[in-house]
Amino acid sequence: xxxxxxxxxxxxxxxxxxxxxxxxxxxxxxxxxxxxxxxxxxxxxxxxxxxxxxxxxxxxxxxxxxxxxxxxxxxxxxxxxxxxxxxxxxxxxxxxxxxxxxxxxxxxxxxxxxxxxxxxxxxxxxxxxxxxxxxxxxxxxxxxxxxxxxxxxxxxxxxxxxxxxxxxxxxxxxxxxxxxxxxxxxxxxxxxxxxxxxxxxxxxxxxxxxxxxxxxxxxxxxxxxxxxxxxxxxxxxxxxxxxxxxxxxxxxxxxxxxxxxxxxxxxxxxxxxxxxxxxxxxxxxxxxxxxxxxxxxxxxxxxxxxxxxxxxxxxxxxxxxxxxxxxxxxxx
Amino acid sequence: xxxxxxxxxxxxxxxxxxxxxxxxxxxxxxxxxxxxxxxxxxxxxxxxxxxxxxxxxxxxxxxxxxxxxxxxxxxxxxxxxxxxxxxxxxxxxxxxxxxxxxxxxxxxxxxxxxxxxxxxxxxxxxxxxxxxxxxxxxxxxxxxxxxxxxxxxxxxxxxxxxxxxxxxxxxxxxxxxxxxxxxxxxxxxxxxxxxxxxxxxxxxxxxxxxxxxxxxxxxxxxxxxxxxxxxxxxxxxxxxxxxxxxxxxxxxxxxxxxxxxxxxxxxxxxxxxxxxxxxxxxxxxx
Numbered sequence: 103x104x105x106x107x108x109x110x111x112x113x114x115x116x117x118x119x120x121x122x123x124x125x126x127x128x129x130x131x132x133x134x135x136x137x138x139x140x141x142x143x144x145x146x147x148x149x150x151x152x153x154x155x156x157x158x159x160x161x162x163x164x165x166x167x168x169x170x171x172x173x174x175x176x177x178x179x180x181x182x183x184x185x186x187x188x189x190x191x192x193x194x195x196x197x198x199x200x201x202x203x204x205x206x207x208x209x210x211x212x213x214x215x216x217x218x219x220x221x222x223x224x225x226x227x228x229x230x231x232x233x234x235x236x237x238x239x240x241x242x243x244x245x246x247x248x249x250x251x252x253x254x255x256x257x258x259x260x261x262x263x264x265x266x267x268x269x270x271x272x273x274x275x276x277x278x279x280x281x282x283x284x285x286x287x288x289x290x291x292x293x294x295x296x297x298x299x300x301x302x303x304x305x306x307x308x309x310x311x312x313x314x315x316x317x318x319x320x321x322x323x324x325x326x327x328x329x330x331x332x333x334x335x336x337x338x339x340x341x342x343x344x345x346x347x348x349x350x351x352x353x354x355x356x357x358x359x360x361x362x363x364x365x366x367x368x369x370x371x372x373x374x375x376x377x378x379x380x381x382x383x384x385x386x387x388x389x390x391x392x393x394x395x396x397x398x399x400x401x402x403x404x405x406x407x408x409x410x411x412x413x414x415x416x417x418x419x420x421x422x423x424x425x426x427x428x429x430x431x432x433x434x
Numbered sequence: 435x436x437x438x439x440x441x442x443x444x445x446x447x448x449x450x451x452x453x454x455x456x457x458x459x460x461x462x463x464x465x466x467x468x469x470x471x472x473x474x475x476x477x478x479x480x481x482x483x484x485x486x487x488x489x490x491x492x493x494x495x496x497x498x499x500x501x502x503x504x505x506x507x508x509x510x511x512x513x514x515x516x517x518x519x520x521x522x523x524x525x526x527x528x529x530x531x532x533x534x535x536x537x538x539x540x541x542x543x544x545x546x547x548x549x550x551x552x553x554x555x556x557x558x559x560x561x562x563x564x565x566x567x568x569x570x571x572x573x574x575x576x577x578x579x580x581x582x583x584x585x586x587x588x589x590x591x592x593x594x595x596x597x598x599x600x601x602x603x604x605x606x607x608x609x610x611x612x613x614x615x616x617x618x619x620x621x622x623x624x625x626x627x628x629x630x631x632x633x634x635x636x637x638x639x640x641x642x643x644x645x646x647x648x649x650x651x652x653x654x655x656x657x658x659x660x661x662x663x664x665x666x667x668x669x670x671x672x673x674x675x676x677x678x679x680x681x682x683x684x685x686x687x688x689x690x691x692x693x694x695x696x697x698x699x700x701x702x703x704x705x706x707x708x709x710x711x712x713x714x715x716x717x718x719x720x
Contacts, residue, residue, distance in 0.1 A: 145623055146543025153536035153594055160591030164568035171568065183571065225451075232448055237440045243448070245703055247455055252702030254652035256669040257691045260676065261458045264465065264684065269476040271461060277477075305458065313710050359714050366561045369654045373673065387655075390563040395659055400567050407564025 172405035178398055186401070193405035203381060204406055207389040208413070214296075214385065215364045218303045219357060225304070226311025226356075231341075233316050251309040259373025262302040266374075292382035295375050299383050302370050307363075311356055318352030319345070358421045365414055386410050462695075465688035466490070470502045473684040489689035499686075511690055514671035518694075521582055521657075521667060522650040525589035529650075530643050532590070533597030538627055540598070541605040542613075562592075562655045570659055580664045588656045593646045600645060600712050604638030605631065641708035644701045651698060668694040 167183070172193055176186035197204050229247060233240070250258070265272050266288035273285040288294045322345055330344045368387040371377065377384035377392070384392075390410070394403035440448065465473070467485040491498040493511040569588060570579060578584030608631065616626040632639070654669040661670050668690065675687045702709065 146539040149535045149539030149543070152532045153598060156532060156591050156594055160587050161565070164565060164572055167572060168564065168568040171571075228447075229451060232440065232444055235440050235444070237445075243452065245706060246452060248702070248706060248709070249459060249699060250455060251709075252648070252699045253459075253695045254654075254669065254698060256652070256654045256672055257462075257695045258458075260672060260687065260691050261462045263676070264688070265458060265461060269474070269478055271457075271478050271480070274478050305454070309455075310713060314714065317710050355714050368561075368563065369669075372654075373676065387561045387563045390561060391566075391655070391659075394563065394567045394570075400571065404564065404567050407561060407567065410561055411564065 168404040169408060171401045172408055174401050176401040178400065193402050194409065196402070197406055197409060203384075204386075204389060206381070207384050207386045208410070210384065211365060211367065211386045214300065214303070214367070215361060218300055218307070218364060219360055221300070221304045222308045222311045222360065223353075223357070225308045226313075227315050229308075229312045230316040230319055233312075234319060247312060248309045250306050251313075253306070255306070255369035256373055258302060258306045259370035262298065262305070262370075263374050266298045289375055290379055292379055295379060295383050299371055299374060302374060303364070303367070306370065307360060310360065314352060314356040314359075315349070318349050322348050354421065358418060361421065362414070362418060365410070365417075462688050462691055465684055466692045468685050468688075470499065470685060474682065489685040490693070492686050493689055493693065509671070509674070511668070511671050511693075514666040514668050514690075515693065517582070517665050518651060518667040518669075521585050521589060521665075522647055524582075525586045525593065525650045526643060526647045528586070528590045529593040529597045529646050530601075530639070533594055533601050533642070533646075534632070534639070536594075536598045537601035537605050538631060541602045542610070542627075542631075566656060566659045569656070573660070579660055580662045582665055585657060585660055585665060585667075588660075589650050589653060592653070592656070593649050596649060596712065597642055597646050600642045600708075601635070601638065603711060604635045604642070607638075608634055638708070641705040642712070644705045645708065645712035648698055648701060651694075 171183060171186075173188055173190060174183070174186035175189045175192070176183055180186055233244065253261075264270055267273075268285070268287055272288070276284050276286065286294050288298050326344050326348070327340055330340045335343070366387050367385045368391065371383055371385055371388055372391075375383045377388045381389075386406075390403050390406050393399045393406060461480075464481055466489055467487065468479065468482040469484055469486045469488065472479045472482050488498055488502070493515075496510050565588075569584075573579040573584045578587070612634065613626045613630050616630045617623065621629065652669070653667075654673075657665075657667040657670045658673065661667065672687060672690050672694065675683065675690060705712075
């Protein structure tokens with residue numbers, strides 16, 4: 103502990119000197135007596151050490167175990183993992199070539215993501231633009247519109263499961279508007295089950311897009327907008343040609359964050375449909391869960407998980423490239 | 435930006451959007467106070483004529499429904515509520531404490547290469563279903579399945595990236611010169627952080643704590659695969675109620691759902707202005 107007393111980092115020296123000019127002499131002497139052996143990096147190491155230990159023990163080690171497992175044919179009935187037979191890339195080739203259920207789950211998750219994120223973006227942007235106007239009760243409405251994203255996913259799934267029951271309020275409203283022959287058994291037909299999942303997901307996460315886009319819109323500098331108006335641009339032109347380009351980093355951040363989450367979509371679907379009817383709403387996460395914890399094909403499930411991770415990494419890398427510095431530097 | 439007021443059409447759109455946003459919340463609240471006769475009525479009853487709290491009572495005393503002549507739930511939710519509280523509170527405290535140290539370390543001493551944050555982000559992307567598999571295996575070999583210790587360990591690890599990065603963005607906002615002035619005044623580095631840095635970011639610390647609590651309280655899948663009989667959390671109990679009763683005890687299920695969501699909505703409103711920062715790893719500030 104002694105080597106970290108009263109020392110400052112090299113980067114701070116200039117600032118220290120500036121600071122010292124304005125300070126009484128006593129403080130300057132204190133500052134002047136800094137020991138030369140200061141090792142600013144060591145305290146940084148100590149501070150980050152607990153976090154790194156936790157991450158290694160609870161994330162990296164299990165991941166390595168899973169990686170090893172994915173190259174074996176292990177199932178819980180075979181006893182110790184070490185006794186399992188190595189099968190090379192059999193699990194992976196099986197998944198990519200023969201397992202249509204897995205391939206469909208991947209495609210389904212991607213399609214769901216594209217549809218949901220597009221809708222969330224469109225609704226979120228529309229709402230955010232409305233919130234640029236002045237009106238009464240704005241702050242109350244702002245909070246009200248954020249409510250869905252504050253509710254836990256399991257409960258959101260449960261709520262919509264209730265709403266879409268055959269004698270639930272959604273069917274009641276359909277009956278009222280379109281007549282009794284237009285009610286729908288939401289969870290018995292594949293297209294309607296998918297629609298229910300999309301509605302749930304869009305309801306739940308549009309507020310996040312709204313929140314991010316609104317904070318982006320509010321921080322668009324006024325001068326370029328004013329200049330464009332003075333030069334005779336129409337409001338539409340101003341929005342699409344001036345405001346939107348400046349909003350691009352914020353939009354990408356929103357999409358990256360949401361893609362990372364929606365690829366893992368599990369809780370809501372688990373409560374709504376459990377992947378049914380058949381496997382028409384089965385997401386990748388749900389499929390892996392069923393593989394591992396219903397069918398106990400743990401090794402095979404681990405291989406599926408790694409394939410998904412590789413896909414996610416590649417996708418996020420592409421999405422992230424234009425805004426990496428902003429995101430990783432914490433907006434500094 | 436250009437027009438100042440809402441046009442009538444825009445007002446109508448806003449009202450419609452508000453109705454869509456609030457209706458599901460209204461429905462679950464109403465269902466939670468419906469007496470058993472109203473649960474499964476057809477056509478569905480929107481606002482119960484005789485609102486009751488019996489559903490909430492049933493959660494803690496499964497026999498409370500007897501007076502309505504309905505068989506209650508087989509399992510009380512007491513354990514799940516206590517379990518959720520225990521796991522979320524302990525995991526949140528640990529995650530924020532470790533994250534705070536790491537945040538100061540990264541922000542002030544530039545430890546860690548450019549790759550570290552990317553690794554942290556990748557950790558978030560990995561589907562929990564995949565991490566759950568090795569956890570169950572490792573935990574069963576060291577006797578941590580079905581225990582709160584195991585669950586809390588996972589929760590801490592899973593939320594650590596969020597707490598570290600969110601806190602780092604708050605520390606970044608604080609000018610270095612303030613701490614450096616304190617160090618010149620003779621304080622050691624650690625004392626300077628303790629007496630200057632941490633008090634100055636207390637608003638951010640509070641927001642981060644609340645945000646991590648939201649994440650832990652909401653977690654479902656790890657609890658689902660680790661909980662057999664000793665431990666339980668509210669989301670797991672809710673899923674159990676829905677399967678075990680083939681989805682007929684709507685009122686009781688809704689009561690548990692309301693119990694799960696009320697704390698989060700309150701906490702969410704409290705830290706509303708920091709939600710964007712938390713959700714985006716501090717990339718977007720408000």
